Amino acid sequence: MKIKLAYGRKGLSLCLSDDLDVEVIEPRYVEGLPDQAKAVQDALRQPIESKPLKQLVKSSDRVGIVFNDITRPTPYKIILPVLLEELNLPDDRIVLLNATGTHRPNTETELRGMLGDEILDRFRIIQNDAQERASHTLAGTTKSGNDIWIHTELLECDVRILTGFIEPHFFAGFSGGGKACMPGMALLETVLRNHCVEHLDHPMSSWGITHGNPVWEEIFEATSMVSPTFLLNVTLNRDQKITAVFAGNLEKAHEQGCKFVKENAMVAVKEPFDIVIAGNSGYPFDLNLYQAVKGMSAAFQVVKKAGSIIVAADCWDGIPEHGEYSRLLLEATSPENLLQTIRSPGFQRQDMWQAQIQALISQKIDVYFYSENLSQEQIMGALLKPCQSIETTVDRLARKYGHQASICILPEGPHTIPYISESEAK
DSSP states (O other), rough: OOOOOOOTTTEEEOOTTSSSSEEEEEOOOOOOSSSHHHHHHOOOOOBBBBBOGGGGOOOOEEEEEEEEETSSSOHHHHHHHHHHHOOOGGGEEEEEEOOOSSSOOOOOHHHHHHHHHHHHHHHHHHHHOOTGGGGGEEEEOOTTOOOOEEEHHHHHHHEEEEEOOOEEEETTSSSSSGGTTTTTTTTHHHHHHTTOHHHHHHHTTTTTOOOOOOOHHHHHHHHHOOOOOEEEEEETTTOOEEEEEEEEEEEEEEHHHHHHHHHHEEEEEEEEEEEEEEEOOTTTTTTHHHHHHHHHHHHTEEEEEEEEEEEOOOOOTSSSSSHHHHHHHHSSHHHHHHHHHHHHHTOOOOOOOHHHHHHHHHHTTEEEEOTTOOOOOOOOHHHHESSOOHHHHHHHHHHOOOTTTTTEETGGGGGGGEEEHHHHHH
């Protein structure tokens, strides 16, 4: 059996024995819209529970447009020219804000690749630095007591436009929506309180869940304090073509987008598998091990309690070296030790949320990791098992679980969120 995983820019081809019991699970394929720019324009002019964008902007307004960083493939070369034409304002009335959250700043080369030369050369671009308190202002305090510090440049704009794309998210329910604002434009301590141990341990902090999810609910509450003027979100297929556009009111537009994604990306299965193989959705999603935790989490949804996961990610950006994720892993002696550290009273460090989810998975099952850009030592230092050949690892695990071993493959990684059907599980 031949199958191709989304891996880096080119994919990763696997050849598994035809004797194996393999089930391939993919999201429902949705064709890209025939005229994607026109679809964006139509959404701006006929938004969801909002006036058309042009009617919300005065010629004297200063407009802030929040856009994703390199970890998201939002097609800004299509979206931004349409959005800017619709605004029809002088360039100096517009600022572009890169929602890096707690990630590293994007390089000029990355920004040019994302936005195009013309836009990068025309407009002022500000990248969020979550470590820099002086560039953030207190917008309010949530019901749970989280002080919401947001980049001052965004708060000082008269019109605030949030952009991005919607996909399932492993602890915030879905991406898009308010995530462009918080964590995208927030101070680190605000993000730490939102991504805290208690929130991530909550059973509702998971794929495809919004209401009742403490992470998502606080993101929405925090973003509402900023009073975004307009939301522009898109959905994408595996070819990264726009399949739908959701624009207008923050809550209602995002709600409709999440419903669309859930119908196409979340797939019910009858029972868990002995072995689950997953990519991490390819470039740019699998740029580092930190992001590949999403692929682990997607696979974990349908693996047996004593099963194994194999994840493949390009990791051209390493583990990475920036942030605290790598150090948290290296300082721990085991997943159990890592969880004990993270759950100790008062413990707070950047990226602890990603390390927490990885540890929750790898303390329960074996996680094998394949990457052409990480050494065996790096993978073992990250508390995972190195996999030099997926085919060889599958053969060995199939012998371990017996001739009836069940295998699941998620070629598109966390773009497919499998779950055990309750009706089948009973």
